[in-house]
Amino acid sequence: MDRNELIDITRRALKISMDKTTDMMPSERIVPAAIYTSQELFEREREYVRRAPQLVGYRSELPEPGSYTTKQVMDVAVLLTRDDDGAVRAFQNVCAHRQAKVAEGCGVAERFTCPYHAWSYNKVGALVSAPGRDGFPTAMKGAGLTELPAAEHAGFLWVGLDPDGGPLDIASHLGDLGPELASWGIGDWNSVGEKVLDAPANWKLALDTFGENYHFASVHQNTFALLARSNCALFDTYGPHHRLIFPLQNITELADKPESEWEPLHNFVVIYAIFPNIVMSVTFINGEIFRVYPGEKAGHSITVHQNATTLDVSDEAGRKGADDIFEYAHSSVRDEDYPLAAKVQANMESGARPNLTFGRNEPGLHHRHACMDEVLGAVAAH
Ligand code: FES
Ligand SMILES: [Fe+2]
Known part of the structure; x- marks a missing residue:
């Protein structure tokens, strides 16, 4: 003001x-x-x-490409990242294998390695490595974290909890x-x-x-x-x-x-x-x-x-x-x-x-x- x-x-x-x-x-x-x-x-x-x-935090929580933070929004565990282009992305913090959380807390990371069996995801949620690939002849193909709509607006981080909800229009939401x-x-x-x-x-x-x-x-x-x-x-x-x-x-x-x-x-x-x-x-x-x-x-x-x-x-x-x-x-x-x-x-x-x-x-x-x-x-x- x-x-x-x-x-x-x-x-x-x-x-x-x-x-x-x-x-x-x-x-x-x-x-x-x-x-x-x-x-x-x-x-x-x-x-x-x-x-x-949903407003879930301050943009300062993702200060640089590679920054990430995790949020609990009702029953949905959310992972937010800032990708190499500086864009904010959000994912369900749920491993594609057997649904463990792939990240905790906040920090800077190139990869998110699931603590359960070490499936590993990059900043845009794609599965990039995993041990024992022979065990999953189909499940690993194109696997990744489920992306959620995300935005950075008015200085805050926003997510939509419905993966199919389409882009967020926060400008209209806030008027x-x-x-x-x-x-x-x-x-x-x-x-x-x-x-x-x-x-x-x-x-x-x-x-x-x-x-x-x-x-x-x-x-x-x-x-x-x-x-x-x-x-x-x-x-x-x-x-x-x-x-x-x-x-x-x-x-x-x-x-x-x-x-x-x-x-x-x-x-x-x-x-x-x-x-x-x-x-x-x-x-x-x-x-x-x-x-x-x-x-x-x-x-x-x-x-x-x-x-x-x-x-x-x-x-x-x-x-x-x-x-x-x-x-x-x-x-x-x-x-x-x-x-x-x-x-x-x-x-x-x-x-x-x-x-x-x-x-x-x-x-x-x-x-x-x-x-x-x-x-x-x-x-x-x-
Ligand atoms: S649940 Fe994540 S690697 Fe198994
Ligand atoms: Fe009060």
């Missing part, structure tokens, strides 16, 4: 902070608890998420959000790893915890609420995606400062919800990704949390600083948001109350749930 846009956001964020208010929807929304507990609905949603283009996401340059920041949360909470309930800051003063009273305001957010939509701006406590100090002296990114956090299942949290130092996946049943989800930093992580102090920030952000979700979500899930599964309410002050929840209803309606109609 250029400075004019940032200043404009800062003006709006300062105003709601001074006025002690937040962007509001016209009315509340009553939501059946069953949208978080119905197994039938869950399975349709999981299928929808499976077919949606107006694409150029804004790209403008941050987050994809080139230093990736500092992944942490996984296995939660007994529906995937949409997990996402809801990122959809408002009304809960900061209570759930995060000793962590985020010390830095950021509660029940105070700007809300903007980009098709099915949305952006929330969470002003920091110190933003009101800007009221007495000329705009030319403002440093906008020191005064708010930006939260993007990339439909259907990705959340991105951006500050001047941090670009976090939460990849929230439907799990094994309605009341289960997996969240992969990634972080990239503007800090120089090549020296020990920078690395430690980045790790500490990542752990701080991660622990608040792990220890504060998700335990609470698990208890909400249990209450909903008890059937005690049929409905819950999204307040006017929780517009991110309204928007994402309304968009989900819309696409599932569309899916059902086909």
